[in-house]
Amino acid sequence: MKSLLLLSILAALAVAALCYESHESMESYEISPFINRRYANTFISPQQRWRAKVQERIRERSKPVLEFNREACDDVRLCEHYARVFGYNAAYNRYLRQPRGGK
Secondary structure, eight states, rough: HHHHHHHHHHEEEEHHHHOOOOOOOGHHHHHHOOGGGTTTTSOOOOHHHHHHHHHHHHHHTTHHHHHHHHHHTSSSSSHHHHHHHOOOOHHHHHTTTTTTTTO
């Protein structure tokens, strides 16, 4: 009984020590992680934004053909399911490729 009382006192002290909120733990509450919409993009200069847009356009133009096929296949549900099993190239050929000599 005496050891049970001693164990419960030690457990209570351990809980009190581990759950204590120090001043350092309150520092995260001082600065909000969310900022005003008006100031959201102020840390990026207009020149950097312009450069990023140009790079995105270049990447969009120079995409490989298989990437275009994959994006087209993602829009068709049956093609997407078929692609999970057999791959995007096979799914594109089955569902989206125009038949030769056809239309």
